[in-house]
Amino acid sequence: MAVQALDAARLPVDWAKLVQKLALATALFVVAYGVVPAYASGYLVEAILLPFLALSLAAVGLNLLTGYCGQLSLGSSAFMAVGAFGAYNFNLRVEGLPLAVTMILAGISAAGFGVVFGLPSLRLRGFYLAVSTLAAQFFVQWALTKFGWFSNDNPSGVISAPHLAVAGLSLDSATGRYLLSVTTVMVLTALVWRLVNSATGRNFIAVRDNETAARVIGVPVLRTKLLAFAISSFIIGIAGVLWAFTYLRTVEPAGFNLDRSFQILFIIIIGGLASIRGAFWVRRSSLSSRSFCPGSAHSCSAACSIRAFST
Amino acid sequence: MSYYDFLFVIEVLVGGLLSGVMYSLVAIGFVLIYKTSGVLNFAQGSMVLFAALTFVSLVERGIPFALSLLITFAVMVALGFTIERTVLRPLVNRSPMTLFMATLGLSYIIEGAAQLIWGTQVHGLDLGIDDTPFEVGGILISSFDLLAAAIAAAMVAGLSAFFYWTRIGLAFRAVADDQFAALAVGLRLPRIWGTVWTAAGFVALVAGLLWGARLGVRFSLSLIVLKALPVLVLGAFDSILGAIVGGLIIGASEKLAEVYLGPFVGGGIEGWFAYALALVVLLVRPSGLFGQKTVERV
Amino acid sequence: MIGASLGAAAYERASEISAILAVANPVGDRRLARLSSRPDVVLALSGIGISFGGVKALSDVDLEVEVGEIRAVIGPNGAGKSSLINIISGLYHADRGRIAIGGQSFSRVPASRLARLGVARTFQNLALFGGLSVRNNIACGRVHTRRASFVEHIAGLPRARSEDAGIAEKTDQIVAFLHLESVADRLVATLPYGLQKRVELARALVAEPKLLLLDEPMAGMTATEKAEMAGFVRAARDRHGVTIILIEHDIGVVMGLSDRVAVLDYGRKIADGTPAEVRADPAVIRAYIGTAEGENGEDI
């Protein structure tokens, strides 16, 4: 108690800033839950907002691992795939599973995969680790195509989104899917925000900035890395569910290819590693700039990423 | 195991080793740059593609083979220099990860540019090499593969000679050994980097022609970078010998696995098998087969 | 994911156990056993040897450190001083010899358990967390006392909150002790070198170690900064009773600050005693004149 009193004394509350923050949060809510559902066109929601939300969430997840914990992963879309196919199967095989539970279970499956493919990080560093995350990328894509069970024996491994509902309320309309997506993204982003500002988040940064020093002062380096892989994959997995269920509605394993992984990586590079807000800004700007960038879909964001480095 | 089974294993093995050489060919381009500047140049794959496309488009315009080769080489040198100047020089002193991600972006830019210039259609590339398999002691060997291996070997020998017996080669080895010491004794790093990028462009050219002749010049050619990465990891990023041996090991075991393991898991394992193998090796030797085991200085 | 983190913990523990069980030479062992059973010996090294490739960085080094003393280790560049500290902190693994820390004997000190063994250190080349503020860097020094899981932290449960509060209090004390208040909320990477060195000392002190290893804490500092730092080191010992191993090139500082001095040369210990004894030792004089170092200010 005394300490908290001390804290308050030391840091005088900056009212102007607080009001500003509250106003921003309120504005965000009003736009997300009022303006967009009421006024946004179907095209805007379906073709821009839904992919924007899903990929931004994936970027938030990857940023936790790469930006904060310093472990470069080149296989993010594999974890999106695990999330998407996991959700599909939980929904298919467990009768009457609530949507939220399905999504959490899918996230946990992705987290499990993340830990398995994060195990090499205990021994490998830098490029050696980055290359080993490619193993996840290719293995998952192969397994999902090869074993029909994952797609309920669809010949080309394609899955379709089930009927989406929360508490009996159907979310199959564009607006419904948007609300599901935006709520999930906001909740998870808020949790990540809390995490990176907690002692655990500081452990991530310590491991990133100086692994040796971190180990010596008692940061449990191995556990911290695995935790980063787990949480990051959990979030990316749920982003995969959103990608498959709210945006595309029908996906095949090839949709979660290496290009998608790189795309997510570019988002966090341009947005600024270790910056949560960056994940959203970039996604928005690269979407709006796509129309000016024919040819390879990525070269534009790639160019930006190089520019981001040199500045 | 019967005699014919045995022959079959050998045949698979030889085929694998020969295609392994093709992997090494790409991997060597990586090693050259990694050794001198510590950059894992992901754009090596798109450089291969760029070289092949340049060459094909020249040949298709009726320019003679040798001249096309010369022009393509000049283009690759220019490309290498441009990359070094515009992307890597401004980023000097940044972390290796940053540089890697920059080259990742670069690979998309090169591919995008190639697409704008040449479009996306597939070009056939005929190097005039006859690809009828011939028989040695009951084993069928692809003459194309054999020739490709010979060219690769010649290239490695040439590069080695260059790096061992020329002044600039000596400087290269000094830089690879210790950048700071090399700077201290007055070696001009930019010139060395320029040379190395030229060499990497040359390697890309050779790889582009051979791979292009084999698969056709198409955009998926840049994906051979994904074949080279496990080779590098297995052999160590900074060892040319590692790149060669790594390539051979991966080529051979990949083919054997495809034949003997594939049927049990439904085939199509070539996409990830090399990675799994590299990973297993890494867990035993975290800096690759030919990497030096170093204790981090603190 | 809980299973996996348990797995990681088990892995850490197993490597610790195997490190404790590893065998070494019996003669040194007996000496070590005798020393480490004395309550006034915080650290005892016996027969330590390590080489890198062909370079023998240390050979057959013995050293004991008593409670509450400031024990200097000096020697020319490349003598093996840092290697010695790295072996004590488990970052290098000695080829030969044993290390006893507070009565526990190791052939390989488990670095991940160092803080819990009551040992903290600083590094010759700064090893701060550049992306964290000064305060957070220092707070990291107490990470070994944390128990709350990440879920408790996200949810802000009582245990996580009280941990944070306790650590914040300790951090504030150290910040005040080392006069870092004015920069406490700055990113550590933006501080001048001398201050960064001080933050590293703070991060080590906040752990309340029994033994503190300082690898050239005053290197590259101005004379005033050095004097200030020397004051902090002495105050740390006097007020907190920390035992200190100090590596330092500035002979003036060493002689003024330390209780006993060990001298290394080419990986061997060539002298050990009070500053006065060491100063008069012919072997030491020879080693120092032999290397003709101009850069380190005073000669003996």
Ligand SMILES: Nc1ncnc2c1ncn2[C@@H]1O[C@H](COP(=O)(O)OP(=O)(O)OP(=O)(O)O)[C@@H](O)[C@H]1O
């Ligand atoms: N991780 C390592 N790998 C290879 N050689 C090493 C390593 N650490 C130390 N050495 C070598 O061991 C010898 C002793 O080095 P050490 O860093 O212990 O010296 P030092 O006494 O701390 O010198 P300085 O005063 O320059 O800090 C040197 O020859 C050094 O090159």
Ligand SMILES: [Mg+2]
């Ligand atoms: Mg030293």
